[in-house]
Amino acid sequence: xxxxxxxxxxxxxxxxxxxxxxxxxxxxxxxxxxxxxxxxxxxxxxxxxxxxxxxxxxxxxxxxxxxxxxxxxxxxxxxxxxxxxxxxxxxxxxxxxxxxxxxxxxxxxxxxxxxxxxxxxxxxxxxxxxxxxxxxxxxxxxxxxxxxxxxxxxxxxxxxxxxxxxxxxxxxxxxxxxxxxxxxxxxxxxxxxxxxxxxxxxxx
Amino acid sequence: xxxxxxxxxxxxxxxxxxxxxxxxxxxxxxxxxxxxxxxxxxxxxxxxxxxxxxxxxxxxxxxxxxxxxxxxxxxxxxxxxxxxxxxxxxxxxxxxxxxxxxxxxxxxxxxxxxxxxxxxxxxxxxxxxxxxxxxxxxxxxxxxxxxxxxxxxxxxxxxxxxxxxxxxxxxxxxxxxxxxxxxxxxxxxxxxxxxxxxxxxxxx
Amino acid sequence: xxxxxxxxxxxxxxxxxxxxxxxxxxxxxxxxxxxxxxxxxxxxxxxxxxxxxxxxxxxxxxxxxxxxxxxxxxxxxxxxxxxxxxxxxxxxxxxxxxxxxxxxxxxxxxxxxxxxxxxxxxxxxxxxxxxxxxxxxxxxxxxxxxxxxxxxxxxxxxxxxxxxxxxxxxxxxxxxxxxxxxxxxxxxxxxxxxxxxxxxxxxx
Numbered sequence: 375x376x377x378x379x380x381x382x383x384x385x386x387x388x389x390x391x392x393x394x395x396x397x398x399x400x401x402x403x404x405x406x407x408x409x410x411x412x413x414x415x416x417x418x419x420x421x422x423x424x425x426x427x428x429x430x431x432x433x434x435x436x437x438x439x440x441x442x443x444x445x446x447x448x449x450x451x452x453x454x455x456x457x458x459x460x461x462x463x464x465x466x467x468x469x470x471x472x473x474x475x476x477x478x479x480x481x482x483x484x485x486x487x488x489x490x491x492x493x494x495x496x497x498x499x500x501x502x503x504x505x506x507x508x509x510x511x512x513x514x515x516x517x518x519x520x521x522x523x524x525x526x527x528x529x530x531x532x533x534x535x536x537x538x539x540x541x542x543x544x545x546x547x548x549x550x551x552x553x554x555x556x557x558x559x560x561x562x563x564x565x566x567x568x569x570x571x572x573x574x575x576x577x578x
Numbered sequence: 579x580x581x582x583x584x585x586x587x588x589x590x591x592x593x594x595x596x597x598x599x600x601x602x603x604x605x606x607x608x609x610x611x612x613x614x615x616x617x618x619x620x621x622x623x624x625x626x627x628x629x630x631x632x633x634x635x636x637x638x639x640x641x642x643x644x645x646x647x648x649x650x651x652x653x654x655x656x657x658x659x660x661x662x663x664x665x666x667x668x669x670x671x672x673x674x675x676x677x678x679x680x681x682x683x684x685x686x687x688x689x690x691x692x693x694x695x696x697x698x699x700x701x702x703x704x705x706x707x708x709x710x711x712x713x714x715x716x717x718x719x720x721x722x723x724x725x726x727x728x729x730x731x732x733x734x735x736x737x738x739x740x741x742x743x744x745x746x747x748x749x750x751x752x753x754x755x756x757x758x759x760x761x762x763x764x765x766x767x768x769x770x771x772x773x774x775x776x777x778x779x780x781x782x
Numbered sequence: 783x784x785x786x787x788x789x790x791x792x793x794x795x796x797x798x799x800x801x802x803x804x805x806x807x808x809x810x811x812x813x814x815x816x817x818x819x820x821x822x823x824x825x826x827x828x829x830x831x832x833x834x835x836x837x838x839x840x841x842x843x844x845x846x847x848x849x850x851x852x853x854x855x856x857x858x859x860x861x862x863x864x865x866x867x868x869x870x871x872x873x874x875x876x877x878x879x880x881x882x883x884x885x886x887x888x889x890x891x892x893x894x895x896x897x898x899x900x901x902x903x904x905x906x907x908x909x910x911x912x913x914x915x916x917x918x919x920x921x922x923x924x925x926x927x928x929x930x931x932x933x934x935x936x937x938x939x940x941x942x943x944x945x946x947x948x949x950x951x952x953x954x955x956x957x958x959x960x961x962x963x964x965x966x967x968x969x970x971x972x973x974x975x976x977x978x979x980x981x982x983x984x985x986x
Contacts, residue, residue: 392979393981395925395979396979396980396981396982397981397982398921398925398926399926399978399979399980400921400925400926400978400979401925401926401927401975401976401977401978401979402976402977402978402979403924403925403931403932403935403976404922404924404925404926404979405979407925407931408925418831422626422830422831423622423626423633423636424632424636425631425632425633427833428832428833428894429831429833431898432831432832432894432895432898433895435895435896435897435898438897438898438901439897449979449981452979452981452983453983455983456983486632486636487636487637487639488639489639489642489643490635490636490639490642493642504713508712508713508715508916509912509916509921509922509925510921511715511916511919511920511921512715513602513604513713513714513715514608514713516607516608517599517602517604517605517607517608517611517612517713518602518603518604518605518608519605523607523611524607567605568605568606568607569605569606570603570604570605570606571596571599571600571603571604571605571606571608571609571653571656572600572603573597573600573601573653573656574600574601575656575657575660626830627826627830627837627840628836628840629835629836629837690836690840691840691841691843692843693843693846693847694839694840694843694846697846708917712916712917715919716919717806717808717917717918717919718812718917720811720812721803721806721808721809721811721812721815721816721917722806722807722808722809722812723809727811727815728811771809772809772810772811773809773810774807774808774809774810775800775803775804775807775808775809775810775813775857775860776804776807777801777804777805777857777860778804778805779860779861779863779864
C-alpha cells in the first residue's frame, strides 16, 4: 500500500519537475534530469545527510525508469494538464505526505534524535522541489509561497506523536494522510500563507 | 571556550542567513531554512566531503534549536540591527575564524593530506554562505567581494604552520583569532579586495 | 594513458570554469573555486552518491594543484584563448568522454545496477558543469543547448555494450574516444540539438 502511494508520489513529483523544465524551455535531456532530481533528489539529500548508504534509488532501478518515463510523457500531455489541475494537486499532496512519513521512518530506524527525525522527513518532502528550483535558476517557491513545508512539518509531528502514543500503524497512516492532504488542499484553496519577513534596509 | 565561540559563530551565521532571506521577502519557513543552511550547511558539506559520519549537528540537537531561534528572533529585531553593525561584523569574523580552525582540526584527525585539510577549513568557513546565496538566487558574494575567503585561507595556513612548529594550543588559538579577526576587520574598513578577472569575450 | 587523458580533462574543465567565473567578474578566489568545482565537482557528486569514500581528489593532492593552477593561469591567457577555440573544444570533448568512462568503471566495480552505472558516468561527465552554472547563477547550459549530455549517455552505453560483448579494453577505449569525440565535434559543427520542451501555460 505504502509502496503504491510512493510510486504515485514520485510520478507526481517527476511531472512537476518536467513542467518546471518546460517553463525554462529546456531540451528533453534537461526535462529528464529535472524530473529525476525533483522526484528522487529529496531522498538522495536525506540519505547523504544521514549517511544512509546505499542511497534508495540505486537499489531500485525501477524507480529511475518510472520517473524518467513520467517526465518525458509529461512533455506529450502537458497541454491537457491544466484540465487535471485538481487531480494533479491532490497527487502532489499525497506525495508530500508519503515523502515526509518515509523520511521520518528512516531516521527513526537509524536512531537519530527527534529533531533530526523531523528534519529528515522535511528534507525528503521538500528538498527535491528546492533542487528543481535552484536548477531552474529561481528562488525556491517553497520558501515564499503557500503552506507546503508547513504541511510536511505538521505531518512529521503528527506521525511521531501518534507513534509515541502507541497508536497502531494503519490508523496512524490513515490519520496522517487524511489530515495532511486536507491541510494542503485547504491551504491552496484559501491561499493560507505564513507571515513574510521583508528586510530591505541597506547597511552601507 | 572553543564551544562558546562556536555557539556565537552559528548564531551570527544564522542571523546573516535570516537577513538574506528577508531581502528576498521569504516567509518565516524560508527564514528558518536559510538560517539553518547558512549556520550548519558549511559543516554539513565538509562532513559529507570527508565522509565524516554522523554529521555534527545530527548529534547535537541543541545546535539546531539555537540556529532556528536565532533566525526567527532576527525577524523581530532586524530593524534595529544596523545600529549594531560593528558588533555583528565582529561576531561574523569570529565565526569565520572558528569555522576555519574547526574544519582543519577535523580533517587533520582523519589524516587527510595537507591541501585537503586547508580545503576542509575553508569549506567549513565559507560554504554555508555560498549555499545561502545560491538558495537566494544570487552569485555568491564570497566569490566577488572583499577578503572573506582569503581570511579563511590565511587562518588555515597560520593554524597549520603553528601546529607544525609545535606551538602550544592556547597560544595558537589566540594568535589565529587575533590575526584572523584583525585581518577581516581591516579588510572591511579599507575595502581591501582581490584582483577581479573580467572576461567578456564572446566566442561565437 | 588513461591517467594522462584524465589530467588533460580536468585541466580543460578547470579552464572552462575559470572563463565562466570571468564572465561574472569574479575575483581570483572565485575563479579558483569555480575552476575546482567544474573540474572535480562531478567526481565528488558521483562519489557522494555512490558512497565511494574517500572521495578521489582527497587522495590525490596533485589533482587539486593542477586544477587551481589551470584556473589561475587561464586568467592570464584568456585574451588569446579564442584563437585556440578548436583545440579547447577538442580537449573538452576528450574530457567529457574520459569522465563518462571513469564514472561507469567506478560504479561497475561497486556492483551497482546497470542504470545506476550509466547515471554514474553521466554524473561524472556533466555535474561539474552544472555546479559551475548554478554558482554563476544561470540555468545550466547542459539542460538547454547542444548535444553534451547526449554524448555522455552515448559513450556510457557504448562502453557497457562493448564490455558486455567481451571486446578487449584497448579497443573499447579507442572506439569510445573516437566515436565520442567525433559525435561531440559534429554536434557542435552542425548545431545538432535535442527537441526543446516549452511550456508557458499559467495555471492560475
